Amino acid sequence: MEWSTRSNAAESSMESSKIRGLVAATVTPMKENGEINLSVIGKYVDYLLNVQGVRIVFVNGTTAEGLSLTTEERKQLAEEWVKQAVGKLDQVIVHVGSLCLKEAQELAAHAAEIKAGAISVVAPSFLKPPNKDALISFLREVAAAAPSVPFYYYHIPKLTGITTIRMEDLLVGIKSKIPTFQGVKFSDTDLLDFGQCVHKYESEKFTFLYGVDEQLLGALAMGAHGAIGSTYNYIGKTTNDMLAAFKSKDFEKARKIQCLMQEFFSYVISHGFMVGETKAIMSVASNIPMGPPRLPLQETSNEYLTQIIVLMKSLGLL
Numbered sequence: 482m483e484w485s486t487r488s489n490a491a492e493s494s495m496e497s498s499k500i501r502g503l504v505a506a507t508v509t510p511m512k513e514n515g516e517i518n519l520s521v522i523g524k525y526v527d528y529l530l531n532v533q534g535v536r537i538v539f540v541n542g543t544t545a546e547g548l549s550l551t552t553e554e555r556k557q558l559a560e561e562w563v564k565q566a567v568g569k570l571d572q573v574i575v576h577v578g579s580l581c582l583k584e585a586q587e588l589a590a591h592a593a594e595i596k597a598g599a600i601s602v603v604a605p606s607f608l609k610p611p612n613k614d615a616l617i618s619f620l621r622e623v624a625a626a627a628p629s630v631p632f633y634y635y636h637i638p639k640l641t642g643i644t645t646i647r648m649e650d651l652l653v654g655i656k657s658k659i660p661t662f663q664g665v666k667f668s669d670t671d672l673l674d675f676g677q678c679v680h681k682y683e684s685e686k687f688t689f690l691y692g693v694d695e696q697l698l699g700a701l702a703m704g705a706h707g708a709i710g711s712t713y714n715y716i717g718k719t720t721n722d723m724l725a726a727f728k729s730k731d732f733e734k735a736r737k738i739q740c741l742m743q744e745f746f747s748y749v750i751s752h753g754f755m756v757g758e759t760k761a762i763m764s765v766a767s768n769i770p771m772g773p774p775r776l777p778l779q780e781t782s783n784e785y786l787t788q789i790i791v792l793m794k795s796l797g798l799l
């Protein structure tokens with residue numbers, strides 16, 4: 482697909498749409514019968530904004546079970562999030578990645594049509610790109626389907642299994658291949674690669690959004706511009722307190738908040754922490770029924786959820 486020329490307006494809108502601060506990787510509300518439930522998205526937006534102080538969402542990503550949804554479901558969700566965000570949220574980032582290039586292009590074009598703030602793409606992880614150039618070619622073809630929409634690469638090697646392509650290397654000359662490239666959603670623990678990206682591409686003004694919530698403070702120290710994660714759905718307020726402490730150079734307070742949250746993370750990660758747990762915690766925190774995850778993911782047990790909620794309340798996180 483060829484790039485169409487972008488207007489100056491598109492260029493300037495990209496500059497003004499720089500993403501900063503917390504972004505909630507949303508869950509996809511589902512009814513008990515497994516159908517998506519669009520009717521609660523409006524309340525969800527109000528909860529994120531008014532209770533958690535979160536003003537940007539990342540929809541149809543991992544936490545949203547995006548790759549377990551049909552193309553039509555993903556379009557309906559993107560449209561509803563964009564519609565409900567009007568006048569409330571700062572941005573809606575739509576994840577359009579897919580194992581199938583044509584589907585990703587269709588979803589990218591749709592995101593452009595509905596005026597999503599940005600799109601993001603994860604690497605295809607079943608038939609994997611054999612090298613960096615193959616991955617760039619895939620990403621370029623998807624981005625070209627939305628030539629005026631800011632583009633973020635979604636780096637999550639733990640789930641894609643693509644562990645040999647470092648972001649520092651992927652970004653070399655990327656703007657010449659993907660003119661809409663704006664940054665990386667970096668969901669990996671490798672703070673060497675992360676720090677090198679922030680340092681080496683400062684002049685290109687790329688945005689680096691960190692995606693491992695349990696060690697966000699370390700990434701802030703390395704220059705993260707913001708964070709995208711599942712837990713900002715329900716501990717966004719506490720995380721915002723940490724961001725504020727860091728910004729005001731009260732590093733002792735920031736560290737205390739991160740360590741408090743790590744008591745929660747340490748427990749859930751050691752006892753099992755997938756979308757089933759996230760949806761159940763979110764249902765309790767927001768009082769909005771998020772429903773079950775879609776197979777093959779499993780619902781969490783009532784016993785385990787009770788233990789999590791008791792712990793979160795004892796930590797002051799709920």
Ligand SMILES: CC(=O)N[C@@H]([C@@H](O)[C@H](O)[C@H](O)CO)[C@@H](O)CC(=O)C(=O)O
Nearest residue numbers: 506542543544668692693694709710711
């Ligand atoms: C593997 C995974 O789900 N990672 C989460 C984290 O927010 C994760 O839930 C958190 O760090 C707790 O481990 C995000 O990076 C994923 C994400 O942003 C998304 O749902 O698209």
